[in-house]
Amino acid sequence: RKEVEQDPGPFNVPEGATVAFNCTYSNSASQSFFWYRQDCRKEPKLLMSVYSSGNEDGRFTAQLNRASQYISLLIRDSKLSDSATYLCVVNKGRNTDKLIFGTGTRLQVFP
Amino acid sequence: DAGITQSPRHKVTETGTPVTLRCHQTENHRYMYWYRQDPGHGLRLIHYSYGVKDTDKGEVSDGYSVSRSKTEDFLLTLESATSSQTSVYFCAGGDFGNTIYFGEGSWLTVV
Numbered sequence: 772r773k774e775v776e777q778d779p780g781p782f783n784v785p786e787g788a789t790v791a792f793n794c795t796y797s798n799s800a801s802q803s804f805f806w807y808r809q810d811c812r813k814e815p816k817l818l819m820s821v822y823s824s825g826n827e828d829g830r831f832t833a834q835l836n837r838a839s840q841y842i843s844l845l846i847r848d849s850k851l852s853d854s855a856t857y858l859c860v861v862n863k864g865r866n867t868d869k870l871i872f873g874t875g876t877r878l879q880v881f882p
Numbered sequence: 883d884a885g886i887t888q889s890p891r892h893k894v895t896e897t898g899t900p901v902t903l904r905c906h907q908t909e910n911h912r913y914m915y916w917y918r919q920d921p922g923h924g925l926r927l928i929h930y931s932y933g934v935k936d937t938d939k940g941e942v943s944d945g946y947s948v949s950r951s952k953t954e955d956f957l958l959t960l961e962s963a964t965s966s967q968t969s970v971y972f973c974a975g976g977d978f979g980n981t982i983y984f985g986e987g988s989w990l991t992v993v
Contacts, residue, residue: 805981812987813986813987814884814972814984814985814986814987815925815972815984816984817981817983820981858924858925868913868930868932868976868978869927869930869940870927870982872917872924872925872926873924874922874923874924875924
């Protein structure tokens with residue numbers, strides 16, 4: 772089993788749609804969770820951290836479910852500019868700075 | 883601007899030659915990382931550093947070595963390049979428990 776698993780997609784959605792991605796992780800001791808965004812042939816960039824209580828940043832909402840060991844990302848009112856690959860990132864275990872990246876979920880927003 | 887620059891950005895080299903990729907940061911990050919990204923595998927950690935002259939192996943370290951003689955610079959060396967090391971290499975920097983920030987990537991082709 773991979774340490775971090777994501778549905779590769781692609782998710783093809785129209786502008787204005789709401790779309791959600793899930794990511795599962797295998798190490799119950801993981802403490803840090805993030806979503807990164809990566810455009811084609813570019814470096815990954817931090818989209819948002821994921822906190823235990825859930826957090827929102829504009830149209831983006833992240834949730835953490837420790838019991839089921841998954842995190843989610845919800846994008847509301849999708850824009851064409853949201854088209855990218857979204858990477859789920861989890862630290863490897865307790866008190867470690869090693870981050871494990873999922874292979875990403877590709878989102879394509881069409882007009 | 884993440885304050886992390888990589889050089890060279892693109893390189894073509896021959897099998898068996900040594901190659902060094904340089905990462906330079908201006909943010910005084912304690913931790914620095916080298917990842918490679920390949921289709922179907924996502925980002926995989928090669929080596930990382932938690933301080934000057936303090937380095938450790940990641941999950942795909944065979945054939946690679948690193949050095950960090952000062953905070954700002956983290957070098958990745960392919961001792962004898964092979965075709966399987968054709969990839970895009972990303973350097974990243976950060977601080978414990980926090981997010982990491984990536985450079986723009988170095989595209990390496992081994993022929």
